[in-house]
Amino acid sequence: MFIFLSKKIAIPNGAQLCCSSWNPEQGWISCGGQNGLLKVLKLESAPTKDGKGPRGIAAQSNLTMNQSLDGHAGSVVCATWNANYKKLTTSDENGLIIVWMMHRGMWYEEMINNRNKSVVKDMKWSSDGQKICIAYEDGAVIVGSVDGNRLWGKEMKVELCFVEWSPDGKHLVFVTKDGDVSIHDGSGNKLSNMTLYAVDEKDKKYKIIGLHWYDGCEGHVSEDAPTLAIAFADGKVQITRGRYDDSAVLIDTGVELSQVKWNCDGTVLALAGTQTSRGASGDSREFNIVQFYDPFGRYLRSLKVPGSKIEALAWEGTGLRICLAVDSHIYFANIRPDYKWGYYSSTLVYAYNRPDQVENCVVFWDTHSDERYIKYVKSLVGIKAAGDNAVLVSKIVNEPQQQLGDDHAPPVPPKQYSLVLCDTIGSPVESKLIDFEPLFLTMTPRHIIAASADAIYVWQYRTTVSKLSSDSSSSTVPSTRGGRERIFYVDDSQGNDTESFRYVERQLDDPICAICASESWLVVGRASGMVHCFTLPHISLEMKYIVPCRPQILSLNSNSTQMAIIDINGVLTIMELGPSSGNQNPVDAKILPFEKKDVWDVMWAEDNAELFVMMEKARMYVYRGLEPEEPVLSSGYLCSYKDLQVKAALLDDILASPEQTDKSLVLDYETRSLRDARELLENVSLSDACDYIQDHSHPRLWRLLADAALEQLDFAMAERGFVKCGDYNGIQYVKRLQVLNDRIKQKAEVAAYFQRFDDAEALYRKIDRKDLAIELRKRLGDWFRVVQLVQSGIHTYILLTDTY
Numbered sequence: 001m002f003i004f005l006s007k008k009i010a011i012p013n014g015a016q017l018c019c020s021s022w023n024p025e026q027g028w029i030s031c032g033g034q035n036g037l038l039k040v041l042k043l044e045s046a047p048t049k050d051g052k053g054p055r056g057i058a059a060q061s062n063l064t065m066n067q068s069l070d071g072h073a074g075s076v077v078c079a080t081w082n083a084n085y086k087k088l089t090t091s092d093e094n095g096l097i098i099v100w101m102m103h104r105g106m107w108y109e110e111m112i113n114n115r116n117k118s119v120v121k122d123m124k125w126s127s128d129g130q131k132i133c134i135a136y137e138d139g140a141v142i143v144g145s146v147d148g149n150r151l152w153g154k155e156m157k158v159e160l161c162f163v164e165w166s167p168d169g170k171h172l173v174f175v176t177k178d179g180d181v182s183i184h185d186g187s188g189n190k191l192s193n194m195t196l197y198a199v200d201e202k203d204k205k206y207k208i209i210g211l212h213w214y215d216g217c218e219g220h221v222s223e224d225a226p227t228l229a230i231a232f233a234d235g236k237v238q239i240t241r242g243r244y245d246d247s248a249v250l251i252d253t254g255v256e257l258s259q260v261k262w263n264c265d266g267t268v269l270a271l272a273g274t275q276t277s278r279g280a281s282g283d284s285r286e287f288n289i290v291q292f293y294d295p296f297g298r299y300l301r302s303l304k305v306p307g308s309k310i311e312a313l314a315w316e317g318t319g320l321r322i323c324l325a326v327d328s329h330i331y332f333a334n335i336r337p338d339y340k341w342g343y344y345s346s347t348l349v350y351a352y353n354r355p356d357q358v359e360n361c362v363v364f365w366d367t368h369s370d371e372r373y374i375k376y377v378k379s380l381v382g383i384k385a386a387g388d389n390a391v392l393v394s395k396i397v398n399e400p401q402q403q404l405g406d407d408h409a410p411p412v413p414p415k416q417y418s419l420v421l422c423d424t425i426g427s428p429v430e431s432k433l434i435d436f437e438p439l440f441l442t443m444t445p446r447h448i449i450a451a452s453a454d455a456i457y458v459w460q461y462r463t464t465v466s467k468l469s470s471d472s473s474s475s476t477v478p479s480t481r482g483g484r485e486r487i488f489y490v491d492d493s494q495g496n497d498t499e500s501f502r503y504v505e506r507q508l509d510d511p512i513c514a515i516c517a518s519e520s521w522l523v524v525g526r527a528s529g530m531v532h533c534f535t536l537p538h539i540s541l542e543m544k545y546i547v548p549c550r551p552q553i554l555s556l557n558s559n560s561t562q563m564a565i566i567d568i569n570g571v572l573t574i575m576e577l578g579p580s581s582g583n584q585n586p587v588d589a590k591i592l593p594f595e596k597k598d599v600w601d602v603m604w605a606e607d608n609a610e611l612f613v614m615m616e617k618a619r620m621y622v623y624r625g626l627e628p629e630e631p632v633l634s635s636g637y638l639c640s641y642k643d644l645q646v647k648a649a650l651l652d653d654i655l656a657s658p659e660q661t662d663k664s665l666v667l668d669y670e671t672r673s674l675r676d677a678r679e680l681l682e683n684v685s686l687s688d689a690c691d692y693i694q695d696h697s698h699p700r701l702w703r704l705l706a707d708a709a710l711e712q713l714d715f716a717m718a719e720r721g722f723v724k725c726g727d728y729n730g731i732q733y734v735k736r737l738q739v740l741n742d743r744i745k746q747k748a749e750v751a752a753y754f755q756r757f758d759d760a761e762a763l764y765r766k767i768d769r770k771d772l773a774i775e776l777r778k779r780l781g782d783w784f785r786v787v788q789l790v791q792s793g794i795h796t797y798i799l800l801t802d803t804y
Contacts, residue, residue, distance in 0.1 A: 001268070001292065002570060002600035003303045004617050006321075007061065007332040011037065017311050017325035018077050024264050024317030025083040028065065030090070031312075031325055032076025038069040038090060040100075040107055043332070054633035055650055057320055057334045057618050069107055071098050078120055083317075084129030085146050091120035097134065099148070111148050115140065122162045126169040127215035133172055135163040141174070141188060154188040161208065167215040167227070171243070175208050181230065183243050197248045198236035207233040210260040218265035219353030221360075222379050222395070225295040229269055231260035237271060239295060249297040255289055259313040265353060268300065268337070269293045270322060272310040288326065290333075303333055320652055334618065336600045336635075339651050342385025342443075343639035347424040348649055348666065349390050351380055352658045362392065363658060364426040367666045373425045381417065381438065387445030389429065389461070392420045393438055419448060421461055432459055432485065435503040440515045447536060449522060451490075453511035455503055456524065458495060460484040460537050486539050490524060490532065493584065495539030516554035516563070521577075523563060525551035530586060533577065542580045545589040549573070557604040557612070562592075564602045564612060572599040572614060574626070594626045606642040608698060611671075613638060613646050622646065622671050624696075629672040636667055643700040644674040677701045681708040686717050699725035706730060710750050713743065742767070752776060 011017060017033040029041040042065035045055075054060075074093040081088055088100040088107070095118060099111040118138035125132050131151065134142045139156035141163070159177035166173070172184045173194070179201075181194040199206040214227040226239035226249050237251040237260070251271075259272035272290045288305040290313065307326035314323050324331040340360075341350040351362045359376035362383070366372070379395035396416045413435050421429045434457050438450035448459040463484075486495030487503070490512055514525035522534040527550050533543040549567035556563050556577075565573050575589040598617050605611035613622045615638065619631040636648025646669040654665050673696040680689040686709055693701040706721025715734050722730030733753065740746050748763035757780060764773040770789060777785045 001300050001338045002336040003290075003292070003301055003322075003333050004570075004598050005303070005305070005331055006057070006334045006617075007043075009041070009063075009330045009332075011039075011328045011330070014328045016328055017330070018075050019079045020312035020314050020323055020325040020330065021079045021081050021088075022314035022316055022323060023081040023083050023086075023088075024315075026086060027317065028081070028088075029314070029323060029330075030079045030081070030088055031330060032072075032079050032090060032092075033325075033328075034075045036070070036072035036074065036076065036092065038072055038076050038079075040067050040069060040088070041065055041330075054618070055635065055653060057635045057652070059633075067107055069100060071109055071112075072096060078123050080123050080125060080132075082125045082129045082132070082146065087146070089123055089125070089132060091123060091134075093119055095119050095136070097123075121160055124163050124165055126165045127167055127217060128169060131165075131169065133163050133165065135160040135174065143188070152187060162211055164211050164213045164228075165215075166213060166242075167217075173211065173213065173228075173243075175211060175230075179204060179206055179208055181208070181211070192243070194230075194240075194243065196230070196238065198230070198238040198250050199232055199234075206236075209233050209257050212260055212262050212269075214262045214266035216266065217355060219355045219357065221265075221267050221295060221353060223358050224379075224397075225266065227262075227266060227295070229260055229262065231257050231271060233257055235273070237269075237293075239269070239297065249295070251293060251297045253291050255291060258310055261313050261315060263315045263319040264317050265319060266295065268319065268335075269295065270313055270315070272305075272313045272324070274309065290322070290324070300338075305331055307331075318652070318656060336615075339637070339655065340380060340383045341637070341649075341651060342383045342390050343647070343649065344385035344390055345388050345424050347385075347390075348639070348654075349383055349385060349422075349426070350651065350654065350658070351377070351383060352655055361658070362426065363661075364390075364422070364424065365661050366424065367663060370661070370663060372661060375426045382441045384441050384443040384448070386443040387462070388424065389443075390422045391441075391443055391448050392422060393441060393450070394418050394420070395437075396433070417450075419450065419459065421448070430461060434487075436505065440512060442515050442517050444517050444519060446519065447517055447522075449515055449517050451512050451515050451524065452505075454506045454508050455487065455489050456512070456515070456522075457498075458486045458522065458536070458539060460486075484537065488539065490526070493541040495534075513568075514551040514554045516556055518556040518558075518560045521556060521560045523554055523556065525554050525565075531589065535580070541584055543578070544584055544586040545575070545577075546586050547573075547575060547589045547591070553602065555602050555604055555612075557609045558606055559609045561609060564604070564614075566599050566602060570598050570600060572596040572602060592626065596621075601638050603638040603641050603646075605644075606640065611641070611644075613641050620646070620648070620669065622669075624671075624673070632669055634667075634669070639666070644671045644698055645669065645700075646671070673698065674700060674704075677704055681705065686712065686714055690717065690720075697724070703727070707754070710734075710737075710753065713737075713746055713750070745769075745772070748772070748776075757782075 015033045015037045017031055020031045022029050027042055032038045043061045044064045045059035045061050072092040076090055076092050078091040091097045095114050097113045098109055100107045101110040118136040121137050122135045130146055132144050139158050139160055142153045143151045145151055161177055162175040164173040170186050174182050183191045209231050211230045226241050229239045231237045235253040235255045235257055239249040253271055255273040255275045257271055257273035261270050270290055270292055274286050275289045276284050276286050278284050288310050290303045292300040305324055310324050310326055312325035320335050322333050346368045348365045348367055351360045354361050359378045360380035362375045362377050364373040377392055377394050381393040381395055384391050396418055398412050398414055416433050420431045423429055436452040436455050440451040442449050446462045450457045485498045487498050487501045488495045510526045510528045513527045516523050520536055522536050524532040529547045531545040534541055551565050552568045553566040561577055563575050574592040574594050599614050601615040603613050610625050618635055620634040621631050622629045637651045639647040639649050648667050650665040680692055693705055702721045702724035706718045709718035715738050719734045737746050744763055744767050748760040751760040761773045774786055774789050
């Protein structure tokens with residue numbers, strides 16, 4: 001994932017903010033602060049007049065609501081939304097609670113309550129919006145219904161800090177000032193204390209800064225994904241699978257934490273706080289930071305935020321933005337999630353979670369025919385696609401009894417990972433099992449490569465022989481023998497056979513952090529900046545380079561002479577790959593004089609080694625060499641780049657309604673050279689346009705020139721265009737046109753070439769050659785039109801009989 005700050009809103013009069021909350025359904029943002037400050041904001045993207053402007057996060061967002069709510073006298077310290085019933089509940093430092101409702105576009109007080117005894121420390125609505133639990137500092141707990149009735153109250157006789165509902169609304173979790181976490185039933189009766197694995201409970205020097213239990217309303221990324229996160233001030237975090245979990249996920253962020261919050265589908269956990277860094281001179285400096293982790297504790301990304309302290313953090317319902325309350329400002333950051341998706345052979349494959357399904361739903365969408373095929377995959381880990389196939393990677397948990405049997409058989413690991421090769425409709429073609437978790441995955445039209453932190457698996461699922469077979473179907477079906485497999489550790493110089501290799505996990509000081517591959521090379525990036533280059537299909541270490549960064553994304557150009565590198569800070573650089581030397585001693589990489597910040601994706605053109613496209617924040621840049629074209633506002637994910645066209649999918653919009661796909665969400669962007677060439681061919685002479693195309697040579701441009709020359713019956717220029725783009729059939733077609741001795745016949749043939757068959761027929765009839773019009777329709781198989789033409793003039797019985 002990638003994240004960047006996108007907007008900043010200042011609070012009037014410099015009022016300090018204390019809390020913030022984002023309504024996940026309607027998009028309202030509440031922010032409370034000192035001196036009774038309470039505002040409700042709403043950010044919306046303004047649609048363009050023609051409806052063809054940028055969409056998603058690339059669109060300009062404006063404040064469509066900015067209402068100040070009067071009612072609190074003290075600092076507003078707590079705000080929570082009831083999205084189901086469109087209510088806002090707030091509380092201030094004096095213990096005053098106000099429930100707000102919207103009427104005719106304005107927010108009004110609906111209910112007011114004040115115990116006049118203690119301050120409210122936390123308030124939470126249940127996931128269905130039916131009940132609210134209010135926890136007071138003095139230990140009092142009140143649970144009320146959405147209509148304002150009090151359901152029950154209880155005195156806990158301890159100082160409370162936080163409260164949280166279980167996803168089903170049947171249990172409550174309370175956190176005390178002393179750091180105890182207790183589980184209670186729906187009536188407030190204590191059931192047990194939670195075990196805190198991240199800290200020493202006997203020490204009691206720890207402080208809990210928050211907890212958040214994902215409610216599961218958007219489904220789960222995995223059946224065993226943890227959902228209950230408890231964060232401590234010293235930077236420790238524990239994530240459990242509910243109330244009881246002996247295998248809790250533990251995280252040490254190294255940050256003095258102040259906020260913890262799941263996104264709305266439970267796939268990313270945001271942890272905000274303050275981090276201290278020491279400079280070269282030994283002086284220390286504090287800065288605000290937000291760290292992002294997946295449910296299994298894997299670090300995803302960090303975001304530095306200006307200001308003194310992050311007082312509140314809230315997610316947008318789509319998970320594409322967060323807001324941060326810092327001092328007297330609200331900062332907004334846009335997020336580019338790591339979706340599970342791929343694009344191949346006009347098919348877009350993507351995965352999403354459904355609340356009613358344990359398995360992940362995988363959709364294979366033919367973007368041309370608009371047909372969709374749905375598969376369900378349990379514990380899906382990743383998706384990659386290339387050529388005519390996609391691979392689905394899923395986790396398999398082996399039961400202990402499966403490991404019993406033949407004493408001489410190798411033990412079955414408790415977890416394995418399945419790689420399933422699929423065609424364009426999602427039908428399985430071949431599958432393989434590996435013993436390590438594929439943290440990194442890449443795919444080419446012939447190879448699938450999976451890597452853990454220390455090992456690499458290479459599956460050659462398609463061979464050159466099958467490509468050259470006389471049977472045309474064999475070029476689209478992988479080898480029935482299952483292909484060639486190799487597996488090796490990253491420090492090895494050659495691949496090993498999978499049957500003789502036994503994987504044993506190792507903790508490396510320099511783990512793998514990125515991989516990429518082309519038809520002939522496999523490149524592996526390591527955390528230290530070391531880059532290993534292996535040959536394909538025969539695995540052999542040929543070169544080692546050292547780059548001055550930690551790579552996160554690697555991408556090879558079409559002839560494997562250059563490689564794009566995006567590091568963990570989002571900085572894009574380009575390095576040159578020299579010819580294979582066989583020298584395995586590390587050498588410094590030759591980095592080209594090019595650098596771009598805030599980049600989250602890059603793709604090289606399939607048909608030109610100098611062209612690439614990259615995504616920087618919400619802009620798309622197309623490069624020829626190192627020269628950029630003007631940027632295009634876009635939030636699309638790059639699918640393919642060929643024929644001077646970039647295809648991008650608006651996955652944010654697609655996954656917002658994954659069951660209702662729209663072809664308009666897959667866009668084609670033309671490069672400037674293609675647009676300019678088309679404009680020149682329309683407005684200037686062919687020779688002038690040819691000069692421009694000669695300077696920006698590309699097969700797509702030469703084909704445009706050939707087509708334009710055919711329209712003007714300039715056969716010499718058309719032949720030159722076909723020669724330059726390597727179209728042998730086009731060359732033969734031009735020669736056949738030159739043989740014709742009639743200019744109108746030539747125009748008719750050109751019209752037929754461009755599939756303007758009615759125009760071609762009209763030209764033939766214009767010169768009274770209905771026989772040629774009939775012959776044209778016969779070649780097309782349009783027999784109904786043949787009958788009409790035969791019956792409209794002098795015809796023979798034999799011709800009419802042959803037609804029927």
